[in-house]
Amino acid sequence: xxxxxxxxxxxxxxxxxxxxxxxxxxxxxxxxxxxxxxxxxxxxxxxxxxxxxxxxxxxxxxxxxxxxxxxxxxxxxxxxxxxxxxxxxxxxxxxxxxxxxxxxxxxxxxxxxxxxxxxxxxxxxxxxxxxxxxxxxxxxxxxxxxxxxxxxxxxxxxxxxxxxxxxxxxxxxxxxxxxxxxxxxxxxxxxxxxxxxxxxxxxxxxxxxxxxxxxxxxxxxxxxxxxxxxxxxxxxxxxxxxxxxxxxxxxxxxxxxxxxxxxxxxxxxxxxxxxxxxxxxxxxxxxxxxxxxxxxxxxxxxxxxxxxxxxxxxxxxxxxxxxxxxxxxxxxxxxxxxxxxxxxxxxxxxxxxxxxxxxxxxxxxxxxxxxxxxxxxxxxxxxxxxxxxxxxxxxxxxxxxxxxxxxxxxxxxxxxxxxxxxxxxxxxxxxxxxxxxxxxxxxxxxxxxxxxxxxxxxxxxxxxxxxxxxxxxxxxxxxxxxxxxxxxxxxxxxxxxxxxxxxxxxxxxxxxxxxxxxxxxxxxxxxxxxxxxxxxxxxxxxxxxxxxxxxxxxxxxxxxxxxxxxxxxxxxxxxxxxxxxxxxxxxxxxxxxxxxxxxxxxxxxxxxxxxxxxxxxxxxxxxxxxxxxxxxxxxxxxxxxxxxxxxxxxxxxxxxxxxxxxxxxxxxxxxxxxxxxxxxxxxxxxxxxxxxxxxxxxxxxxxxxxxxxxxxxxxxxxxxxxxxxxxxxxxxxxxxxxxxxxxxxxxxxxxxxxxxxxxxxxxxxxxxxxxxxxxxxxxxxxxxxxxxxxxxxxxxxxxxxxxx
DNA sequence: AGCACGCCGACT
DNA sequence: GTCGGCGTGCTC
Numbered sequence: 171x172x173x174x175x176x177x178x179x180x181x182x183x184x185x186x187x188x189x190x191x192x193x194x195x196x197x198x199x200x201x202x203x204x205x206x207x208x209x210x211x212x213x214x215x216x217x218x219x220x221x222x223x224x225x226x227x228x229x230x231x232x233x234x235x236x237x238x239x240x241x242x243x244x245x246x247x248x249x250x251x252x253x254x255x256x257x258x259x260x261x262x263x264x265x266x267x268x269x270x271x272x273x274x275x276x277x278x279x280x281x282x283x284x285x286x287x288x289x290x291x292x293x294x295x296x297x298x299x300x301x302x303x304x305x306x307x308x309x310x311x312x313x314x315x316x317x318x319x320x321x322x323x324x325x326x327x328x329x330x331x332x333x334x335x336x337x338x339x340x341x342x343x344x345x346x347x348x349x350x351x352x353x354x355x356x357x358x359x360x361x362x363x364x365x366x367x368x369x370x371x372x373x374x375x376x377x378x379x380x381x382x383x384x385x386x387x388x389x390x391x392x393x394x395x396x397x398x399x400x401x402x403x404x405x406x407x408x409x410x411x412x413x414x415x416x417x418x419x420x421x422x423x424x425x426x427x428x429x430x431x432x433x434x435x436x437x438x439x440x441x442x443x444x445x446x447x448x449x450x451x452x453x454x455x456x457x458x459x460x461x462x463x464x465x466x467x468x469x470x471x472x473x474x475x476x477x478x479x480x481x482x483x484x485x486x487x488x489x490x491x492x493x494x495x496x497x498x499x500x501x502x503x504x505x506x507x508x509x510x511x512x513x514x515x516x517x518x519x520x521x522x523x524x525x526x527x528x529x530x531x532x533x534x535x536x537x538x539x540x541x542x543x544x545x546x547x548x549x550x551x552x553x554x555x556x557x558x559x560x561x562x563x564x565x566x567x568x569x570x571x572x573x574x575x576x577x578x579x580x581x582x583x584x585x586x587x588x589x590x591x592x593x594x595x596x597x598x599x600x601x602x603x604x605x606x607x608x609x610x611x612x613x614x615x616x617x618x619x620x621x622x623x624x625x626x627x628x629x630x631x632x633x634x635x636x637x638x639x640x641x642x643x644x645x646x647x648x649x650x651x652x653x654x655x656x657x658x659x660x661x662x663x664x665x666x667x668x669x670x671x672x673x674x675x676x677x678x679x680x681x682x683x684x685x686x687x688x689x690x691x692x693x694x695x696x697x698x699x700x701x702x703x704x705x706x707x708x709x710x711x712x713x714x715x716x717x718x719x720x721x722x723x724x725x726x727x728x729x730x731x732x733x734x735x736x737x738x739x740x741x742x743x744x745x746x747x748x749x750x751x752x753x754x755x756x757x758x759x760x761x762x763x764x765x766x767x768x769x770x771x772x773x774x775x776x777x778x779x780x781x782x783x784x785x786x787x788x789x790x791x792x793x794x795x796x797x798x799x800x801x802x803x804x805x806x807x808x809x810x811x812x813x814x815x816x817x818x819x820x821x822x823x824x825x826x827x828x829x830x831x832x833x834x835x836x837x838x839x840x841x842x843x844x845x846x847x848x849x850x851x852x853x854x855x856x857x858x859x860x861x862x863x864x865x866x867x868x869x870x871x872x873x874x875x876x877x878x879x880x881x882x883x884x885x886x887x888x889x890x891x892x893x894x895x896x897x898x899x900x901x902x903x904x905x906x907x908x909x910x911x912x913x914x915x916x917x918x919x920x921x922x923x924x925x926x927x928x929x930x931x932x933x934x935x936x937x938x939x940x941x942x943x944x945x946x947x948x949x950x951x952x953x954x955x956x957x958x959x960x961x962x963x964x965x966x967x968x969x970x971x972x973x974x
Numbered sequence: 975a976g977c978a979c980g981c982c983g984a985c986t
Numbered sequence: 987g988t989c990g991g992c993g994t995g996c997t998c
Contacts, residue, residue, distance in 0.1 A: 185975075187997085191998060192998095209998085212977070213976075214977065236998055237998060
């Protein structure tokens with residue numbers, strides 16, 4: 171008898187164990203390790219998805235009272251041993267259940283979709299009065315979702331179970347693969363000689379079209395789609411159909427892959443310059459010096475991408491696979507453009523905006539080894555690339571590489587694990603490396619390659635810092651400084667393109683009463699409301715709730731309710747007022763909701779269809795526009811003073827990246843930074859394009875303030891809708907922690923978060939500094955124990971990206 | 975997380 | 987006697 175040990179689909183730690191099931195004889199041949207199955211679980215024998223982790227032969231009969239596996243859920247092994255190891259690493263490193271880790275390595279779209287169906291067996295008037303659902307079902311099966319829609323509320327399992335036990339209804343669960351492979355019909359010659367005969371002997375003019383089709387197929391004897399035949403022979407589909415009826419053409423269905431990007435780009439190979447070739451050399455040699463992680467610090471425009479392309483080409487020529495991570499969707503169109511242009515169809519693309527079907531197809535092309543290069547966002551680090559030998563993480567400082575949902579993995583850590591698994595090499599690249607990575611490179615943990623010249627010898631843009639306090643003094647109350655307006659005008663006249671950066675969307679960022687000081691806040695969040703012009707509504711950027719615009723102050727009734735603080739919408743309006751002839755594009759969350767909107771705006775601007783691009787940080791990354799000569803940073807101060815140890819680093823990175831959009835072509839670029847803190851050292855390092863001085867300054871601050879990389883931070887977020895309980899238990903836990911960890915760790919808090927309420931949920935935090943990785947699990951257990959059965963949730967994160 | 979079991983008080 | 991509220995323990 172075969173016994174399968176499985177991990178069940180649960181996110182509950184207490185349930186996360188290995189469970190054994192008997193493999194029914196008829197499934198013995200079909201089931202293997204790394205395949206999903208459906209198992210009955212718990213008292214109700216609820217059907218759960220599970221992954222088979224091992225199979226054993228059992229001669230004894232002591233296992234006879236185990237439950238049986240219901241059915242298989244996959245038709246092939248979907249998690250190979252390498253990926254199982256990877257999931258195991260995730261589970262141990264980041265606190266999560268086995269299945270939460272496994273979900274990362276399977277294409278999420280093939281997670282099974284469940285459909286419960288019920289039917290009526292016996293009518294019962296009393297019960298029908300009590301349970302409304304009984305009035306909506308008949309003697310044939312109907313989907314529970316349909317019934318829920320009809321009665322307008324959820325039906326819980328216990329009700330179903332009760333009615334089932336009483337013999338009133340029957341319940342069945344359908345489990346099916348949610349996504350089916352896309353198929354396409356193809357047509358081919360059944361017998362070439364027969365077709366040849368037909369063509370030669372035909373005298374009938376009305377069959378001329380059929381002969382044309384046959385000649386095409388004789389010439390190129392393979393299967394064609396109907397569209398291909400129509401294009402080649404210039405006929406309609408009726409012609410093909412009649413050939414099928416005559417028995418001259420065969421028809422069959424094949425699986426096709428959906429194509430997420432058109433492949434009409436071409437990116438030719440560029441001769442590498444000396445610095446670039448040296449980078450390739452150092453990286454390829456990194457194996458031999460025993461350190462296979464390399465950090466490339468290359469200024470914007472230094473041609474890091476060419477280095478990546480060279481490395482990938484060399485790797486695939488030797489039969490290896492590669493993964494390239496890019497920060498997020500904003501980078502995808504242009505990066506993919508370059509990679510596809512050079513590497514063609516050998517590359518698969520994975521990112522969050524793919525449809526379920528597209529993602530499934532790409533995943534399978536990779537899994538089956540049909541492609542061996544993957545480019546994608548964070549989760550692409552889990553792509554099951556065959557023979558993986560090279561991982562490139564571009565813009566390595568980007569915070570999007572760290573997941574903010576459980577498991578809170580860091581793609582950089584995962585990458586290090588994967589290359590150690592395969593003895594591969596890892597390349598981190600950035601114009602503004604993260605303080606942590608640069609520190610590691612300086613200390614010899616990583617190899618360091620610095621490319622300090624732009625590849626095409628274009629010079630870095632001149633940066634001017636404008637003191638907005640002076641503007642005020644001179645009577646300019648506008649969002650734009652005099653100089654910025656002048657520069658915009660000049661550049662418009664010269665037909666150059668301009669980018670204006672404003673890291674806030676909406677029209678104005680807060681609404682306030684001049685007479686009583688009232689500030690419009692979200693009902694459910696500790697957040698001021700942003701006014702949006704396009705729908706004339708106030709909106710909360712944290713929960714999405716929208717409000718009507720008040721005409722009078724809700725507090726004192728005064729008419730002097732005013733809008734303060736500018737967002738991208740306002741900038742757009744001001745520009746339209748100042749330069750009515752200029753063509754303006756805006757790129758922010760509001761204008762890019764639709765699929766393909768990013769690409770559209772990007773292409774339009776790149777093709778010169780607009781003069782000015784206004785946008786939030788999504789325009790800061792990667793985008794390569796040759797004709798942009800002016801970049802205006804409307805307000806540099808927004809991110810500078812946030813209570814987060816990374817705010818200086820983030821501001822420097824953002825300004826450097828936005829500045830890097832200027833002067834990438836032949837023309838010299840100029841950057842204007844508007845600020846109320848012109849003496850701030852961070853801004854001045856950015857002005858001088860001086861990452862190394864910035865690093866030296868910031869690393870001292872980190873040391874002084876005892877922040878990473880000198881320590882690790884464990885951030886525990888406590889949330890509850892009950893504020894009093896939250897405060898009470900936060901302090902109670904703190905007392906226990908002080909008793910147990912006083913000598914081991916520095917414990918800060920409890921204190922309310924910067925944003926102390928979101929969606930009616932109050933937020934407090936406790937912060938640990940020190941060797942937190944040693945105590946991570948123990949502290950988790952403590953919180954878990956104390957908060958069990960309390961109305962308080964907690965989440966833990968090491969060196970979080972977001973501490974607000 | 976569900977669900978069952980069992981102990982105990984309240985109520986026709 | 988019996989209903990139901992919730993504390994406890996289990997899930998192959």
